Amino acid sequence: MxxxxxxxxxxxxxxxxxxxxxxxxxxxxxxxxxxxxxxxxxxxxxxxxxxxxxxxxxxxxxxxxxxxxxxxxxxxxxxxxxxxxxxxxxxxxxxxxxxxxxxxxxxxxxxxxxxxxxxxxxxxxxxxxxxxxxxxxxxxxxxxxxxxxxxxxxxxxxxxxxxxxxxxxxxxxxxxxxxxxxxxxxxxxxxxxxxVIKRHPWATNGKPKGGERRILTSLDLDPHKLERHNWHLQEKYKTIEENEVRFEMLHCEDAEYIIVAYGSSARIAQKSIQLAREKGIKVGLLRPITLWPFPKKPIDELTKKGVKGFLSVEMSAGQMIEDVKLVVEGRTKVEHFGRYGGVIHSPEQVLEALEQKLIGG
Amino acid sequence: MSEITLQDIIKPENLVYKKTSLMTDKALSYCPGCGHGTTHRLIMEVIEELGQENETIGVAPVGCSVLAYEFMNVDMQEAAHGRAPALATAIKRLWPNKVVFTYQGDGDLAAIGTAETIHACNRGERIVMVFINNGIYGMTGGQMAPTTLPGMKTATSPYGRDIATMGNPLKMTELVATLPGTYYVTRQSVQTPAAVRKARKAIKKAFQNQLDGKPGVSFIEVVSNCNSGWKMEPVQSNTWMEENMFPFYQLGDLKVDGKLIDK
CATH class of the missing domain: 3.40.50.970 (Thiamin diphosphate (ThDP)-binding fold, Pyr/PP domains)
Incomplete structure (x- = not known):
């Protein structure tokens, strides 16, 4: 410990x-x-x-x-x-x-x-x-x-x-x-x-004796070379998307509704889920830990499983909801709830939004 | 008597000067007649002479010398516009035994990067800063620089720099000389062999200061020409520089060993 x-x-x-x-x-x-x-x-x-x-x-x-x-x-x-x-x-x-x-x-x-x-x-x-x-x-x-x-x-x-x-x-x-x-x-x-020198041969910390100098730049005036560099970056991003997605699921096994929330909102949503379950509403939480790469797979799987709707809870006017929608592709309902401008939503407000926007709506 | 050819002259025993191995073979991207190439060579010669080629990290700017790293055969980083002193600060702080220098033009160092320049100088970073001042934005096509002289015509001051509406030329070197964090501040030029020798001496002093662990920035301004931007022939541009730039940007040391020079 x-x-x-x-x-x-x-x-x-x-x-x-x-x-x-x-x-x-x-x-x-x-x-x-x-x-x-x-x-x-x-x-x-x-x-x-x-x-x-x-x-x-x-x-x-x-x-x-x-x-x-x-x-x-x-x-x-x-x-x-x-x-x-x-x-x-x-x-x-x-x-x-x-x-x-x-x-x-x-x-x-x-x-x-x-x-x-x-x-x-x-x-x-x-x-x-x-x-x-x-x-x-x-x-x-x-x-x-x-x-x-x-x-x-x-x-x-x-x-x-x-x-x-x-x-x-x-x-x-x-x-x-x-x-x-x-x-x-x-x-x-x-x-x-x-x-450091041994581990990172690309790094500029003094040209190796008898070796080539290293250059760190984001410039390439040849568009074809710059396109190749971009392809390389995109390949790298693809590898990251394949290997580094991190997320957490809570009470999703039997859930009919899913709250997608990260950071503080995920903490607040935990209480909302408890309140919902006390009322007999089966809600689960999907918490993205990596916002990029975004956890597309679990959202897709939950959609396929037939959840009745996703509520993207964020302290914003609705930003992450766009990524949830990109995965759901209209197969089920996706709504947003959140207070913003520095206002923090309460667990009760989240539950109320869930009931109004997903269950009642 | 047979004619003497070049091959007869270029013999090891006759060679008194050769290109430094720290300049790459890549053709310079600068306009013929421009002072950048000479200044590049002087810096690289000094680093070679001081035996620091494996210990040096240089930072290139944005502007005409954006590709400096293509020509300087040492480890190099290419900075965002104006930010070279910030990069150099971190490099030197994390590798205090390495030799770190920045190479910047007037737009980079004295306009967009003013804050980075002043604060690196004021913190007394133990780096060498080389500042090429040709009074114009060469790379983007000859627009007004912070150092453009009053009345000087550029693409964005087509009727001449009007002080009332466009402001005054900035004497950055005088400004940084007043800061306690600068150790050596000098203004040089590279338009004649004599000037080149003086500039080389100043550059060597700057790098030697860093090797000796002297507290603070060694700052070298090189007043240079821009024949393309000034729309002159190279020789004419050098004459114009001597007649117009030098009276405003006076050559010589401004601060030596941390002490301001009385003029």
């Missing part, structure tokens, strides 16, 4: 960064996730593990520091909240194009624009459809507990390096700010410079 601690989601993320053997964190304060960099500065990871922590001049600089640092084969990470993540979209596109691994955490708040500092899930489109320019995907993990804020950091790094692609951890102000018991994983040692 690992060390048990009562922590905020943001603190768990920061502690996990140190324990995951991250080499560099580059960030810029923004509510509701400033605790991440505050915790890191207070913990002095430069003394604990030799990890570099730097407060950048902006989110634009932070994400480009990830490009530079990640491009040398080191484990690099940043975190921010919605407006800051918007500023990082250019950088994420370049990172995806140049195939540089890194981990970015978004503690989502209400939008659009400056919005507010309360929890929201309205960055789904931005996260999974490509917020920056060009044909690319980010590997997106959605924690629904403080425990997962910790556990998903090393997982995100494993996936980012396995596929040489940026990984995004998408939580929200609720998970970032709430305190829960966390079982912390043991310290994963940082790689030595020699190990």
């Amino acid at each position: 690992g060390e048990l601690k009562l922590m905020k989601g943001n603190e768990a993320l920061a502690e996990a960064a140190i324990r995951a053997g991250v080499d560099g964190y580059f960030g810029y304060p923004i509510t509701p996730q400033s605790e991440v960099i505050e915790y890191l500065m207070a913990e002095k990871p430069f003394e604990r593990t030799g990890m570099v922590v730097l407060q950048a001049e902006s989110e634009v600089a932070s994400i480009n520091m990830l490009y530079g640092g990640g491009g040398t084969g080191k484990k690099v990470m940043t975190s921010s909240s919605s407006p800051g993540i918007s500023l990082m979209q250019e950088g994420l596109s370049y990172l995806a194009g140049a195939e540089i691994p890194c981990v970015v955490a978004n503690v989502v708040r209400g939008g659009p624009g400056l919005g507010d500092i309360q929890p929201a899930q309205s960055d789904y489109f931005q996260s999974v459809k490509g917020g920056g320019h060009g044909d690319y995907r980010l590997l997106v993990l959605a924690p629904s507990s403080v425990q997962e804020m910790s556990d998903f950091v090393p997982l995100a790094f494993d996936l980012a390096f396995k596929y040489r692609t940026p990984a995004l951890i998408v939580s929200d102000g609720l998970i970032g700010q709430m305190m829960e018991k966390v079982e912390l994983f043991d310290q994963i040692p940082r790689l030595t410079d020699e190990e």
Whole structure:
């Protein structure tokens, strides 16, 4: 059993960064996730593990520091909240194009624009459809507990390096700010410079003696070559879709109705399901853990099994519902419910929506 | 007496100069007469001379020198427009024993990347920053740059840069010299053999500073020509540069060993 601690989601993320053997964190304060960099500065990871922590001049600089640092084969990470993540979209596109691994955490708040500092899930489109320019995907993990804020950091790094692609951890102000018991994983040692050089021959950390220089770029002025590079990226994304889908199912065996919800909404939906079952309504929960790749297969299987409807519960005006609909293809009813702009729905409101939109409707 | 051919002259004992192995054989994409190629060569010569070819990581910009990594035979990263100092910051922080440099033009370093430039300089990152200032956006077809001189005609200031409506040219090098995080700040040029020798000396000093672990950025501006963008012949553009650019962007050291030079 690992060390048990009562922590905020943001603190768990920061502690996990140190324990995951991250080499560099580059960030810029923004509510509701400033605790991440505050915790890191207070913990002095430069003394604990030799990890570099730097407060950048902006989110634009932070994400480009990830490009530079990640491009040398080191484990690099940043975190921010919605407006800051918007500023990082250019950088994420370049990172995806140049195939540089890194981990970015978004503690989502209400939008659009400056919005507010309360929890929201309205960055789904931005996260999974490509917020920056060009044909690319980010590997997106959605924690629904403080425990997962910790556990998903090393997982995100494993996936980012396995596929040489940026990984995004998408939580929200609720998970970032709430305190829960966390079982912390043991310290994963940082790689030595020699190990980094050996493990990542693509990385630019000084031309090997007698070898060829390495170039990291997302530019190719020859359209045919750039198309080939895009084919390569698409092949990679296909492999990720085949191998890395993660989800959780709760009470789906006998369910007539399915709530699809991730992150905080999945936690709220658990209570809604309990309330529904007390009333004799058979409801199950499908919780996507990877928002991209999206768990298409279980939704398809549930549709084939003949469930009477899906309710996509998200703290947004309805974004993930589009992906649910793409799988269901009109075979059964798909509805959305969610409060947004920083308002959190209650379990009772979710149940009421289920009854009105799916059962009664 | 038979005629002396080139082959008779090019003998190992007669060779006093050769192309550095740190420039690739790829033909430069720059216009004939442009100062970029010379500056590339000087940087690579210095890195070779200092024996750092396996320890160096360079960061290329967006602009005419976007393909710098095609010509410089060291590990290179291609940055988004203006962000090279942010990349270099992280590289140097994570590999403090490596040699890290950025290579940027005026649009990249002094317009879109102003924040990254100033903050990397102010934090005192132990990197070399090379800044090519030709007062114009060459790559995109000759538009106004932050360093375009007053009255100078470009594609977006076709009647000349009007200070009242288009603002003043930015003396970025003077600006960064005032920051405590810069250790060596100098302005050079590469239009004559004498200037090339001086610029080479400055570049070597900058890289030596980094190798010696001197605290702060070594910043080299190279005032250069853009014969295509300025719509002049190469020789004419160099004369124009001497007569117009140099009085505004005065050559010489601005800061040495962390101390401002009194002028």
